[in-house]
Amino acid sequence: MDDDGRMLADVVQYLVCPVCGADLELADRGLLCPAGHTFDIARQGYANLLPGNARPGTADTPEMVRARGEFLGAGHFTALADRLAWEVSRAGPSFVLDAGAGTGYYLSRILDRSPDAAGLALDISKHAARRAAKAHPRAGAVVADLWRPLPLRDGAADTVVNVFAPRNAAEFHRVLRDDGLLFTVTPSPGHLGSLVEPLGLLSIDRRKTERTDAALAGYFKLDSRKGIRAEAVLTHDEVTTLVGMGPSAHHVPVERLRERLGRLPDPLPVPMSFVLSGYRRLE
16 A cells, blocks of 8 residues: 555654755655755655665565564564563653664554654665554654664654664764663574574574673663563474574575474474663763
C-alpha cells in the first residue's frame, strides 16, 4: 500500500538535511530543506537520507530482512523486547531514536508501552526501512548511515536505542538531550552457544560488554546493566532462519548450514543470552 508521508509526520520536526544540516519539512511526497535539497519519500513510507556519495555496503540484504521479520515475528526474542520496552518506558520518553532499527520490531514494542512517544527507525538498509516504516503508527523510518552525522537535530531525542548495531558514541551524545538515556543490547558469550561450534557460526567476543563500555567512554557513563536469558526450542528451519538474519549469514552458505544441521536433533534447544545496558549522557 502506498503512503503519503503520514508516517514521517510525527518525527519530521526532529530531522535535518544530511547535506547542509538545515531543518527538513514535509512537501509533496518528499522532504525539503530551505536550501532546496529534496529527498523523496518512497511509496512504502520511508525517506532515504543517505548523502549521494554514501555506499550502503554493510546493509542487510532482502533475504536477511525477510529472515529477521520471520524469526522475530514468531516471538523468539519476546523476553528481550519486553524487558527493553519496560526499561525505556520507565523514563517516560517523548521521542525515541532506534539507531540500527532493522525491521522496527523493538521500536514497535517500545512505542506500544510508551503511548505518548513517537519514534524514528534509522537503518542503512532500505529493505529494512520498508518494513520499519509500517512497524508502528507513531514511528517514521529513514535510511541513514550510523557512521556519518545522523540526520537529526542536536538534543532531539530523550532516548536512543541500539540493538545489535554499530555505536556512534559522538553522534548519540549529540542527538540526545542533556538528561537523555542510551540503551544498548549486545549478545553475551553464551548466546546460541549450542549452535556456534557445530554450525561454524561466528563466536561472540567474550569482551564484548567491556569493549562496548570503552567505545562509549567519554560520552556516556554506565547507569544500569542486566543479563537476559531464555531458551527456545527450534526446528532446523527456524535455526536456518535465525542464522540467515545475522552476520553468520555472510560466512556459512545455506547448503553447508543445512548439511551441518542434519547432524543435530530436530528440534533442538538453543540458549538466548543478552546484555541490556543503560547509559546516561555525560556533559
